[in-house]
Amino acid sequence: MVKEDKLKVSLCSLELKNPVIPASGTFGFGLEMAGTYDLNVLGGISLKGSTLEPRFGNPCPRIAETPGGMINAVGLQNPGVEVLVTEKVPALRKIYGGCIIANISGFSIEEYVKTCSRSAQCPDIDIIEVNISCPNVHGGGMAFGTSPEAAAQVTAAVKAACPSKPVFIKLSPNVSDIVAIARACEDAGADGLTLVNTLLGMRIDIRRRRPVIANKYGGFSGRAIFPLALSMVNQVAHAVSIPVMGCGGVSSAQDVVEMMMAGATAVQVGAENLVNPMVCKEIVEQLPALMESLGITDIKDIIGIV
Amino acid sequence: MLKADYIITENRSIADGVYLMTLRGDTSAIKKAGQFADVAIEGYFLRRPLAVTEWDAEKFSMVYKVVGEGTAKMALMKEGQSLNVLTGLGNGWNAEAASSAALVVCGGIGASPCFSLVKDLVGRGVKTTVVLGYNRACDIILEQEYRALGAEVIVATMDGSRGIKGLVTDAIAQEKPEFDYFYTCGPKPMMKAVCDALADASGEVSLEERMGCGCGICYGCTCHTTEGARRVCADGPVFRKEEVIW
Numbered sequence: 001m002v003k004e005d006k007l008k009v010s011l012c013s014l015e016l017k018n019p020v021i022p023a024s025g026t027f028g029f030g031l032e033m034a035g036t037y038d039l040n041v042l043g044g045i046s047l048k049g050s051t052l053e054p055r056f057g058n059p060c061p062r063i064a065e066t067p068g069g070m071i072n073a074v075g076l077q078n079p080g081v082e083v084l085v086t087e088k089v090p091a092l093r094k095i096y097g098g099c100i101i102a103n104i105s106g107f108s109i110e111e112y113v114k115t116c117s118r119s120a121q122c123p124d125i126d127i128i129e130v131n132i133s134c135p136n137v138h139g140g141g142m143a144f145g146t147s148p149e150a151a152a153q154v155t156a157a158v159k160a161a162c163p164s165k166p167v168f169i170k171l172s173p174n175v176s177d178i179v180a181i182a183r184a185c186e187d188a189g190a191d192g193l194t195l196v197n198t199l200l201g202m203r204i205d206i207r208r209r210r211p212v213i214a215n216k217y218g219g220f221s222g223r224a225i226f227p228l229a230l231s232m233v234n235q236v237a238h239a240v241s242i243p244v245m246g247c248g249g250v251s252s253a254q255d256v257v258e259m260m261m262a263g264a265t266a267v268q269v270g271a272e273n274l275v276n277p278m279v280c281k282e283i284v285e286q287l288p289a290l291m292e293s294l295g296i297t298d299i300k301d302i303i304g305i306v
Numbered sequence: 307m308l309k310a311d312y313i314i315t316e317n318r319s320i321a322d323g324v325y326l327m328t329l330r331g332d333t334s335a336i337k338k339a340g341q342f343a344d345v346a347i348e349g350y351f352l353r354r355p356l357a358v359t360e361w362d363a364e365k366f367s368m369v370y371k372v373v374g375e376g377t378a379k380m381a382l383m384k385e386g387q388s389l390n391v392l393t394g395l396g397n398g399w400n401a402e403a404a405s406s407a408a409l410v411v412c413g414g415i416g417a418s419p420c421f422s423l424v425k426d427l428v429g430r431g432v433k434t435t436v437v438l439g440y441n442r443a444c445d446i447i448l449e450q451e452y453r454a455l456g457a458e459v460i461v462a463t464m465d466g467s468r469g470i471k472g473l474v475t476d477a478i479a480q481e482k483p484e485f486d487y488f489y490t491c492g493p494k495p496m497m498k499a500v501c502d503a504l505a506d507a508s509g510e511v512s513l514e515e516r517m518g519c520g521c522g523i524c525y526g527c528t529c530h531t532t533e534g535a536r537r538v539c540a541d542g543p544v545f546r547k548e549e550v551i552w
Binding site: 276 | 307346350351352353515516517518519521522523525526527530535540
């Protein structure tokens, strides 16, 4: 049987006990799940996207279903970075020893810098994940993630403000050339990349003749986007030399292996948590037997082999 | 919260478009009346959050309305089939808030999450009046079951085909039931009208919202309350009437 330490992966200078990480926005601040299972089975946790100021987010309905997935327009509801670093993260650290990833959004470069540098002061935060790809807020978010120049500007500014922490940039799939944006982030000093965020999507209630989601459009995620995410991870991972966290439609241990073969060093599980809140734990438990059946002795060996 | 597989022991229509499903399995996570379950339906990505109507040590039941493809598929399921369900979701009613007499006002499928509440209330010796509001006589659900629990039942129908003709608030105004605390679940305009009509009384409401996870991790069902942003699934679905911003 594959030993537990054969699930370890390294992200920048951090060692994760396994590559499985619930993706931002699909696992709250971790604390919400603390009563359901021991979070220490997880390699890392990417926390709910946070901004400088508290935000209510968008009106309801925020959720719509699609074949094989869903659309959300939560709109970055969060209590603000101050609550993140003084309450949420310290509370999580008390019960969780793995990698804590703060996911940060902003509406201007100045705001990204302020919020990221405040997060970087928190000793319990291991990685800053900069979200330049949220499709659900106006005047920001994804606007920074759709051009190589803007992505590079945010990256350089944030990295300059957080020299001591690994900075990952979370990329949008809603672009014509994700490799160009990934390279621009790497050149601007990013320590790693997370991809992909959600695709812009929509559903219409044909009886009421209006969008299902109050915000009209939302971020499309879930199993249906896995092949798209996989191809983007594969293209990017082979074009850059910094680590990639693969994300998008991952729902099983098989998907984790596929993402890693495509080039991901760690794998984030997103919408599937909403369907099965135990899925990350189940994937971690299933990985050794799957590796055994595939002749994988150490999970690190498969990163980028395809 | 518990995720487990359950065996369908019963799934039958009890009114036009309304079904009763009983599932056998582990009910240990269900702690309070007014909680809900989140049902996985094959072929549909998200689960369907449905109120738990009644439960015991071996089984639980849900009275549900067919409102879309997922619940339509559920209605076709047969005894012996298996369903994966999350149970023990939501906060549930504060049955202890009523001391000697309770008023429970239900509209439509809102009669479902109130059922175990009334069972609790009556069991504690609280004199309980249940007002059931429907459009037509053929829509009425659980009336006999509520009577069998020992509650006083008042029925109101919009078309007057049974009970008092009019709204639940008309029935309350006419019958003037005695109570020291009220509970309501039904369409939002109905609950608002009930809270307005009973402005001097204390009570609580059970809200509904389109949900993602059903367990508080996605923030997909957040509403504004006087206490700030609250998730209907995990902070609710039951809120004190003072907290609700209509």
